[in-house]
Amino acid sequence: MAQEKKKSSIKVGIQKFGTFLSGMIMPNIGAIIAWGLTAAIFMTPNGWFPNAQINNLIKPMLNYLLPLLIGYTGGKMVDDDRGAVIGAVATLGVIVGTDAPMFLGAMIMGPFSAWLLKKLDNAFQDKIKSGFEMIYNNFSLGILGMILAIFAYFIVNPIMVTGSRWASIGVDAIIRVHLLPLANIIIEPAKVLFLNNAIGNGILVPLGIQQAAKVGKSVLFLMESNPGPGLGILLAFMLFGKGSSKSSAPGAAIIEFFGGVHEIYFPYVLMKPSLILAAMAGGVTGTFLFSVLGGGLKAAASPGSILAILLVAAKGSYFGNLVGVFGAAIVSFVVAAIILKRDKGTGDELAEKQKQMKSMKSESKGQEMPSAQNAQSSVKSYADIKKVIFACDAGMGSSAMGASLLRDKFKKAGIKLPVTNTAVRNLKDEDGLLVITQEELTDRARQKAPNAMQVSVGNFLSSPKYDQIVANFKALTQVEDKPEKAAKPAEKPGLIIGIDFSKVKEVNFIRHDEHLGSATMATSLFSDAMKKAGKKTPVKAVKINELDDDPSHLVIVTPAAKKNLKLRYADIQIITVDDLLQDKKLKQIVDKLN
Amino acid sequence: MKLEKSMIKLNQDVPTRDQAIRMAGQLLVDGGCVEPEYIDSMIARNNDVSTYMGNFIAIPHGTDDGKKYIKKTGISVVQIPMGVDFSNPDDDTEQLVTVVFGIAGLNNEHLNILSQIAIFCSDVSNVAKLADAQSPQEVIDLLKKVGK
Numbered sequence: 227m228a229q230e231k232k233k234s235s236i237k238v239g240i241q242k243f244g245t246f247l248s249g250m251i252m253p254n255i256g257a258i259i260a261w262g263l264t265a266a267i268f269m270t271p272n273g274w275f276p277n278a279q280i281n282n283l284i285k286p287m288l289n290y291l292l293p294l295l296i297g298y299t300g301g302k303m304v305d306d307d308r309g310a311v312i313g314a315v316a317t318l319g320v321i322v323g324t325d326a327p328m329f330l331g332a333m334i335m336g337p338f339s340a341w342l343l344k345k346l347d348n349a350f351q352d353k354i355k356s357g358f359e360m361i362y363n364n365f366s367l368g369i370l371g372m373i374l375a376i377f378a379y380f381i382v383n384p385i386m387v388t389g390s391r392w393a394s395i396g397v398d399a400i401i402r403v404h405l406l407p408l409a410n411i412i413i414e415p416a417k418v419l420f421l422n423n424a425i426g427n428g429i430l431v432p433l434g435i436q437q438a439a440k441v442g443k444s445v446l447f448l449m450e451s452n453p454g455p456g457l458g459i460l461l462a463f464m465l466f467g468k469g470s471s472k473s474s475a476p477g478a479a480i481i482e483f484f485g486g487v488h489e490i491y492f493p494y495v496l497m498k499p500s501l502i503l504a505a506m507a508g509g510v511t512g513t514f515l516f517s518v519l520g521g522g523l524k525a526a527a528s529p530g531s532i533l534a535i536l537l538v539a540a541k542g543s544y545f546g547n548l549v550g551v552f553g554a555a556i557v558s559f560v561v562a563a564i565i566l567k568r569d570k571g572t573g574d575e576l577a578e579k580q581k582q583m584k585s586m587k588s589e590s591k592g593q594e595m596p597s598a599q600n601a602q603s604s605v606k607s608y609a610d611i612k613k614v615i616f617a618c619d620a621g622m623g624s625s626a627m628g629a630s631l632l633r634d635k636f637k638k639a640g641i642k643l644p645v646t647n648t649a650v651r652n653l654k655d656e657d658g659l660l661v662i663t664q665e666e667l668t669d670r671a672r673q674k675a676p677n678a679m680q681v682s683v684g685n686f687l688s689s690p691k692y693d694q695i696v697a698n699f700k701a702l703t704q705v706e707d708k709p710e711k712a713a714k715p716a717e718k719p720g721l722i723i724g725i726d727f728s729k730v731k732e733v734n735f736i737r738h739d740e741h742l743g744s745a746t747m748a749t750s751l752f753s754d755a756m757k758k759a760g761k762k763t764p765v766k767a768v769k770i771n772e773l774d775d776d777p778s779h780l781v782i783v784t785p786a787a788k789k790n791l792k793l794r795y796a797d798i799q800i801i802t803v804d805d806l807l808q809d810k811k812l813k814q815i816v817d818k819l820n
Numbered sequence: 821m822k823l824e825k826s827m828i829k830l831n832q833d834v835p836t837r838d839q840a841i842r843m844a845g846q847l848l849v850d851g852g853c854v855e856p857e858y859i860d861s862m863i864a865r866n867n868d869v870s871t872y873m874g875n876f877i878a879i880p881h882g883t884d885d886g887k888k889y890i891k892k893t894g895i896s897v898v899q900i901p902m903g904v905d906f907s908n909p910d911d912d913t914e915q916l917v918t919v920v921f922g923i924a925g926l927n928n929e930h931l932n933i934l935s936q937i938a939i940f941c942s943d944v945s946n947v948a949k950l951a952d953a954q955s956p957q958e959v960i961d962l963l964k965k966v967g968k
Contacts, residue, residue, distance in 0.1 A: 300885060347953030348887070368886050548934055556838060618869070618966030624929050625871060625926075626925075626934050626935065626938075627879065627929075627934055627937065627938035628937070628938070629935075630931070630934065630938045630939060631935075631938045631942055633935075634935075634939050649884055651884070664870075666868075666869045666870070667869060684874075689874070737901075740952055740954060742831070742902065742952065743899065743900075743901040743903075743918045743919075743948065743950070743951020743952045743953075744904055744948035744949075744951055744952045744953070746901060746903040746916065746918055746951070747876050747903070747916070747918055747947065747948055748948075749945070750903065750914065750916045751944075754914075805945060806946055806948070807944050807945055808944065808945060
């Protein structure tokens with residue numbers, strides 16, 4: 227048990243680190259593709275249509291733009307806009323004075339500088355006189371940025387250059403002795419555990435970019451993105467699978483091959499773990515063929531679909547790439563077919579495995595399995611959420627209220643996510659967005675932002691969903707949190723003594739001079755609770771002189787009002803509560819009534 | 821912005837939610853915050869998407885189109901101790917409201933106070949205090965305590 231826990235925390239640790247690394251790359255994939263396409267098409271002399279002028283774009287894009295963007299993004303992840311700016315400033319220090327693209331350096335300096343700036347801000351923020359914030363903000367960042375850029379230039383840059391050289395020597399060596407394929411033995415199982423993005427964007431892509439800069443292409447881009455192994459496994463299911471796994475495999479194969487969404491085949495492997503052998507065999511074969519036949523990509527293929535791979539394939543390596551992908555598919559198909567033929571299972575476990583996969587995914591993203599009740603809202607993981615937006619019709623009232631409530635709850639829970647509000651029509655579809663709306667507006671919001679996670683609330687002020695949301699985010703930051711306390715100790719019975727519930731025909735709350743509103747509310751809440759419990763005794767708010775003096779009336783009052791009541795009535799039954807709306811006794815009263 | 825005493829009306833008795841909204845809207849008109857047309861836009865908005873917030877409060881405000889009738893930011897308060905049902909007529913669930921906040925917001929100037937109201941009213945006992953308040957000053961004082 228303890229070992230299992232340790233295992234899972236290591237997994238969570240790797241995943242978190244990988245998520246952090248790929249988080250710096252992900253937003254910049256577009257820029258990487260822009261560079262990749264420019265290089266593939268116009269590079270002189272190796273491009274499809276060599277152009278000496280456009281060629282001038284390629285190097286600065288790779289050496290300056292991409293590392294700066296990564297440093298910027300890395301800083302932003304740590305300390306928002308200020309972090310982003312100082313991250314970019316400091317990254318420049320690593321870039322200047324070297325010819326190698328400094329991705330790793332950017333991935334270190336970006337977050338590190340932002341973190342330092344945050345510490346500095348924390349130390350000084352309280353001491354700044356009002357009116358001087360702007361000056362402080364700009365000069366603290368400016369001065370620290372200057373120091374960090376110089377530090378990066380003289381200290382970090384040489385370390386990176388040396389490290390980079392060693393790493394490339396290592397990769398070169400592996401490639402030269404044709405050992406690179408063996409790396410797939412590690413990559414494939416890790417992929418199935420949803421570490422695919424961590425491996426691809428965290429390790430292979432940065433190294434691949436350096437290699438591509440040197441020799442114009444890299445096999446490293448293909449090692450994780452190759453759709454061959456997944457395709458082979460799914461084809462095997464199409465022919466030799468059973469039950470629902472067989473019928474669902476063709477669609478999955480199309481998504482895998484043309485859509486490049488690897489996650490689609492992971493549940494099939496989880497269903498039959500020995501299939502990991504097929505994935506490994508396919509991956510090794512693919513990488514082997516890529517290396518031998520001169521395959522390689524100019525830039526990362528993201529997503530790993532056959533179309534993306536062909537689009538960024540280096541000139542002259544189409545043959546190697548296609549043979550590698552199909553070779554991988556054939557080998558993994560054969561191995562998977564053998565494994566499946568020996569399989570005696572019914573194949574109807576797919577649904578269950580898919581569920582298991584979902585829980586693994588949430589675990590690997592450091593999140594507890596959500597309850598069935600909010601399963602709908604967990605389709606997209608909370609780990610991806612970067613901001614929360616409340617949306618309403620005009621963005622004036624209800625959404626502003628909801629946003630300030632949740633902001634308050636986040637603050638108390640130590641969650642640092644921006645919560646804003648807007649009108650539905652101003653919603654923008656972006657990733658990492660959690661949109662909260664009233665139920666009536668859910669459809670409209672979904673149209674505007676189909677990719678955002680959606681939560682609908684019926685009641686903006688006291689929705690239980692808020693606490694679920696807070697709990698989900700909290701679970702992300704405190705994976706090792708103790709499980710919730712075991713069931714609360716049963717409430718002691720018998721707190722209500724001396725009341726004959728069998729005689730009660732009506733429950734009353736008293737409206738008196740200064741408590742009109744609260745009596746109305748208490749009556750409404752109590753009759754609601756009665757209805758939910760299936761109880762039929764009527765509940766009424768009355769004036770103090772409107773009651774019959776008879777034990778059929780059960781009157782619920784605050785201690786202060788009880789005195790008054792005792793002066794007027796002798797026989798009615800009275801229960802005092804400290805809080806007419808939320809007292810624990812009220813629940814017990816409901817239970818005992820008819 | 822601040823909540824003005826003149827914008828708070830206590831101990832009102834209204835038969836329908838529309839009337840409650842009109843009352844909150846009229847306070848905004850009288851306070852020079854909106855044109856009378858804004859009230860119709862408040863009713864329209866509530867028919868479209870309810871401004872019932874739960875916990876016995878509602879925050880009627882205009883539609884997006886109605887924003888052009890706003891002259892300045894303002895918030896009005898109508899206390900309805902006997903309550904008024906904000907649910908749709910064809911709906912059999914009861915949405916009882918005892919405190920109505922009429923809202924006209926320009927340039928987000930109202931967000932500060934709205935957020936105070938939200939945090940305060942998220943505890944239903946606090947709404948009870950508002951519903952029982954005996955003077956406009958008491959309402960203002962209650963809401964002021966938030967965040968301190």
